[in-house]
Amino acid sequence: MSQTNLDNLSRLVASRADRLIDRLVRVLSTPAGRDKTLCTLQYLLIVVYTQLSRLQGLRYRRFLLSVTRKVGAVLLPGETVVATLSPPEDNLSHVIKGSKALSELISDFRCFSRVVESLDLYTWAKGTWNSPPEDGLVKAAVWGQIWTITAYQWYENVAYLASKGVLRGERFDTKHQNKWWVWSSRYWMAYIALEAVRLARVWQLRPAVASSGEGVEKKADTSEAEALWKRQMTVNMAWAPVSYHYSLEAGALSSDWLGVLGLIAGATGFRNLWRQAGAA
Numbered sequence: 001m002s003q004t005n006l007d008n009l010s011r012l013v014a015s016r017a018d019r020l021i022d023r024l025v026r027v028l029s030t031p032a033g034r035d036k037t038l039c040t041l042q043y044l045l046i047v048v049y050t051q052l053s054r055l056q057g058l059r060y061r062r063f064l065l066s067v068t069r070k071v072g073a074v075l076l077p078g079e080t081v082v083a084t085l086s087p088p089e090d091n092l093s094h095v096i097k098g099s100k101a102l103s104e105l106i107s108d109f110r111c112f113s114r115v116v117e118s119l120d121l122y123t124w125a126k127g128t129w130n131s132p133p134e135d136g137l138v139k140a141a142v143w144g145q146i147w148t149i150t151a152y153q154w155y156e157n158v159a160y161l162a163s164k165g166v167l168r169g170e171r172f173d174t175k176h177q178n179k180w181w182v183w184s185s186r187y188w189m190a191y192i193a194l195e196a197v198r199l200a201r202v203w204q205l206r207p208a209v210a211s212s213g214e215g216v217e218k219k220a221d222t223s224e225a226e227a228l229w230k231r232q233m234t235v236n237m238a239w240a241p242v243s244y245h246y247s248l249e250a251g252a253l254s255s256d257w258l259g260v261l262g263l264i265a266g267a268t269g270f271r272n273l274w275r276q277a278g279a280a
Contacts, residue, residue, distance in 0.1 A: 026277040027270070031117055036269040038106050043262030045103035049096045050255040056092050111160045118157060121150050135205060141198035148191040155184035178249065185246035192243050195236050203229060231268055238265035 027033040125146050133139040159180035162172035206229075207222060238261045245253040253261070 023274065023277045027273050031113070031120075032269075033273050035110060035113065036266055036273060038110055039266035040263065040270045041266075042103050042106040042110070043259050043266055045099045045106070046255060046259030047263060049099035049103070050259055052092060052096045052099070056096065059092075111156065114153060115157050115160060118153050121146065121153060135201060137201045138198055138205075141194045141201065144194045145191050145198070148187045148194065152184045152187035152191060155180045155187065159184060182247060182249055185243055189240070189243040189247050192236055192240050195232070196240075199229060199233050199236065231272055234268050235265045238262070238268070 024037075028037060128142055128146065133142055158167065158172075159177045161167045162177050162180075206225065241253060242258060242261050242265070245251050245258060
């Protein structure tokens, strides 16, 4: 390849990298964009270290099997060997521990961000009060969501601040923290149930698509509204079992399902924001 071609290729790569970075910056410039990006990364890391842990387990079992065969070949009848073996600290172990640590760090950051952004709930409630939904069922569902997500945020904030030592005393010990984490997730689950009610009613009230030429603009608006509805329903359906998992002290989902469902919810929102940033 000639020097001219190499220069052209370098400029092309640099230009595309510049556009991608600018696009990512636009996504990360809003609280919603940051949360959806970090949510996607957090649950992607759960998928990664869960699958790598499974791979490490298979490798370790093969290692134990080979050691057992070798030791058995040199032992005399009646002899036994007692040994304690643990997985080696190899590169795979470092990747697993690093991925898990980063996922937990992202989760911690997102919790702290929700503490800071708690007053946004007031803005939501104020906007709903000033411009309530016209449909009675949608209005009831939205107000129910405001109250349940407020309760969720309250319990999560207290549990989080207590876990960091900000709130101290017997009332904020680990036992109470665990109870508050569970109750916050139960209110989150109630919020998700109300969102399902709201989405079902919105779908029921969706306008008929005009077939005449005069309805082209209306048809485009309807298609966009349906796309929004599908994204919201996908996210809600993905979060439903996750919220149920966290609402139980012992949990209900494996790390595999937890990672996959969270990744679906996060990636669905991130993909839309990424598309919007590209069109800007």
